Amino acid sequence: MTNNTASPLLAPYTSAALGLPNRLVMAPMTRFRAHEDGTPLPVVADYYAQRADAGLIVTEGIWPHRRGQSGWRVPGLETEAHVAGWRAVTEAVHARGGRIFAQLMHGGRQGHPRSRLLVDVPAGPSAVPVPGPVHVKDGKAPAPVPREMTVEDIRTAITDHVAAARNALRAGFDGVELHGANSYLIHQFLADNTNRREDAYGRDRTRFAVELVTAVADAIGAHRLGLRLSPGNPQFGMAEADPGPVYRALVDALDALGMAYLHVTDNGTYPALADLRPRWSGTLVANVGENRAPTTPRQGERVLTEGLADLISYGRAFLAHPDLPARIAADDPLATPIRTQDLYTHGARGYTDYPTLEEERAGRLVHAAAR
Numbered sequence: 001m002t003n004n005t006a007s008p009l010l011a012p013y014t015s016a017a018l019g020l021p022n023r024l025v026m027a028p029m030t031r032f033r034a035h036e037d038g039t040p041l042p043v044v045a046d047y048y049a050q051r052a053d054a055g056l057i058v059t060e061g062i063w064p065h066r067r068g069q070s071g072w073r074v075p076g077l078e079t080e081a082h083v084a085g086w087r088a089v090t091e092a093v094h095a096r097g098g099r100i101f102a103q104l105m106h107g108g109r110q111g112h113p114r115s116r117l118l119v120d121v122p123a124g125p126s127a128v129p130v131p132g133p134v135h136v137k138d139g140k141a142p143a144p145v146p147r148e149m150t151v152e153d154i155r156t157a158i159t160d161h162v163a164a165a166r167n168a169l170r171a172g173f174d175g176v177e178l179h180g181a182n183s184y185l186i187h188q189f190l191a192d193n194t195n196r197r198e199d200a201y202g203r204d205r206t207r208f209a210v211e212l213v214t215a216v217a218d219a220i221g222a223h224r225l226g227l228r229l230s231p232g233n234p235q236f237g238m239a240e241a242d243p244g245p246v247y248r249a250l251v252d253a254l255d256a257l258g259m260a261y262l263h264v265t266d267n268g269t270y271p272a273l274a275d276l277r278p279r280w281s282g283t284l285v286a287n288v289g290e291n292r293a294p295t296t297p298r299q300g301e302r303v304l305t306e307g308l309a310d311l312i313s314y315g316r317a318f319l320a321h322p323d324l325p326a327r328i329a330a331d332d333p334l335a336t337p338i339r340t341q342d343l344y345t346h347g348a349r350g351y352t353d354y355p356t357l358e359e360e361r362a363g364r365l366v367h368a369a370a371r
Helices: 043-050 080-095 151-170 185-190 208-219 243-257 272-279 298-303 316-320 322-331 357-370
Strands: 025-026 056-062 098-105 133-136 141-143 175-180 227-228 261-265 285-286 309-314
Touching: 025 322, 043 080, 056 080, 080 151, 080 227, 080 261, 098 133, 098 151, 151 208, 175 208, 185 208, 185 243, 208 227, 208 243, 227 243, 243 272, 261 272, 272 285, 298 309, 309 316, 322 357
Parallel strands: 025 056, 025 309, 056 098, 098 175, 175 227, 227 261, 261 285, 285 309
Antiparallel strands: 133 141
């Protein structure tokens, strides 16, 4: 059996911005548990509170303003109802001794009029649509050609993020993560095929990210701010032929801000962790399961012992194992299956009904005694 001294994943972590009981970060994962107006459902508080033993929780992506809404029943942080809904979540997590950051996720070109409260065509860096059909509230539809953002649209998007970050603090979040990965707005400005602009935001593909991060850091404090990046991630038709120069320049531009952390997903064709770790002087969170099999405890431990990151984010492992730190301490095989049919529904089933290890063991004992 592993224990707190044997597994580096369970060792405490302290930085200027963070004081965490372990090095396990719950990765952001969209689950569609919001009302149609974007207010989180009451069950969302139960879901995150169950996982409060994580060193840090990062929420699912939350749109900063309906202009950036990427999907139907994805939550927002724009209105007072949103703030009140998320306050119930943060209070539940804090009551269990947890820490939670809100991930702000502007969809950019991601979205469809039939999945947006504004019923409008989404806007991105360039008029390049997502390949293939997209999910809408009543099925699937061809992806719309996005409107190319004007400079005024870009300024508005930055203002929307600043307002949402302030709302996050009012809602009781410990900090904010900006979603610069997995094909959303910041990533669209960074990538080759989605940023075909000929202005300053095209000539320097890091410009939008730097301006946005700086503005939010100025508004809420850099020590409350993280950024997630996925260099070279091809999800949703993204293309980055040579990610290294772009992401090195971005990391160099942001390093001196003193942010809470940088959250990086590794890629099979570009070793982002190995390339960017030496350039980042602050806390680095690694995710090594993107587009791969779920990350195992051993893989996470290896990344820590090799010095490639300070914290490890786990996604799928936290879905079916709400008590993940306790299971790692007990050397549990993490074999509880994810009920994939319930991932993107709207209720408690497949969301808050996964057992803890203690409950699993009690169930096995009851079953054995009944035989």
